[in-house]
Amino acid sequence: MSVLAAWVVLSAATVQEPPVFRAEVGVVRVEALVTRKGVPVHGLTTSDFQVRDEGRLQDLEPVLEEETPVDAALVLDMSGSVRGAKLDSLKEAARAFLDGLHGGEQAALLAFREEVHLLQPFTPDLARARRALDEASSRGSTALCDAVYAALRLREPGPRRTAVVVFSDGLDNLSWLAPEEVVEAASRSDAIVYAVAVRQKGAGRETFLRDVCQRTGGRLFEIEHERDLRARFLDVLADIRARYVLSFYPGAGAAGWHALDVRLKKGKGDVLARPGYWRYATGP
Numbered sequence: 001m002s003v004l005a006a007w008v009v010l011s012a013a014t015v016q017e018p019p020v021f022r023a024e025v026g027v028v029r030v031e032a033l034v035t036r037k038g039v040p041v042h043g044l045t046t047s048d049f050q051v052r053d054e055g056r057l058q059d060l061e062p063v064l065e066e067e068t069p070v071d072a073a074l075v076l077d078m079s080g081s082v083r084g085a086k087l088d089s090l091k092e093a094a095r096a097f098l099d100g101l102h103g104g105e106q107a108a109l110l111a112f113r114e115e116v117h118l119l120q121p122f123t124p125d126l127a128r129a130r131r132a133l134d135e136a137s138s139r140g141s142t143a144l145c146d147a148v149y150a151a152l153r154l155r156e157p158g159p160r161r162t163a164v165v166v167f168s169d170g171l172d173n174l175s176w177l178a179p180e181e182v183v184e185a186a187s188r189s190d191a192i193v194y195a196v197a198v199r200q201k202g203a204g205r206e207t208f209l210r211d212v213c214q215r216t217g218g219r220l221f222e223i224e225h226e227r228d229l230r231a232r233f234l235d236v237l238a239d240i241r242a243r244y245v246l247s248f249y250p251g252a253g254a255a256g257w258h259a260l261d262v263r264l265k266k267g268k269g270d271v272l273a274r275p276g277y278w279r280y281a282t283g284p
Helices: 007-016 083-097 126-135 144-153 179-187 204-216 228-239
Strands: 026-037 050-052 070-075 106-111 117-123 161-168 190-198 219-221 246-247 256-264 270-272 276-279
Touching: 007 228, 026 050, 026 256, 050 246, 070 083, 070 144, 070 228, 083 126, 083 161, 083 228, 106 144, 117 144, 144 161, 144 179, 144 204, 144 246, 161 228, 179 204, 179 276, 190 204, 190 228, 204 219, 219 228, 256 270
Parallel strands: 070 106, 070 161, 161 190, 190 219
Antiparallel strands: 026 246, 026 270, 050 256, 106 117, 256 276
8 A cells, every 4th residue: 555644744743843643621531551570460350440530530430441442553674674484473463362352353554664654544454454465575774763753644533452463573764753753742642562583782762662662551571583573462462451541530620731640549550541631621
């Protein structure tokens, strides 16, 4: 497919203003992953959590939505360094991820080189996503930041959960957008960003991916060799499946950034959740 349709919008945003996402303000939904010694904890209920919004304890809705369908956007580095055995391993890992999606869940596929290409928009027809993956090829440079931003733009408002899963093996060398702009945009989206990256000495790529994951409550997985790709992609899917979705009505409050604190009331466990959300003024 041709260059991502949102690319023109993306380029314009670079010139005119930083990207802005508006999260739903009527209900705040927070996805939380609980682990003990790195292993996800299952079987918790709403009563096991406490959530504070700007320090104020919130009344959580009684329904946990961890079984809500997941829409997953795979954002894959198809630059010239991803070729041969590495490209084969990446496609195998992406196929394994797609095979793990359930009926009714959707997938989108983006490839980034010197441009961002939408290989497959969100679709419940996973066979179409697999065919688009099979046809993908690698060449050129690496526009990582632009690709993450473009994937966030695919997110449609609504109750469905959206995960952006990024793979990159190199440093960004061609993006229009600055890393801090994309991190800011991610903080205004309710999508969760996960990343799988080849460990390298240069810190620039890892810093961006770690920051964008942290701001959305996701995680960065680093690998040493392409043979680890399949296992890490499946780890990402298992992480997504293990998340609890907590929701509350925030009531009156000031517009702007709202810091969130998500904890377990009792017991031990590490809780991973987004650090906050943006609230916008209502009315004229």
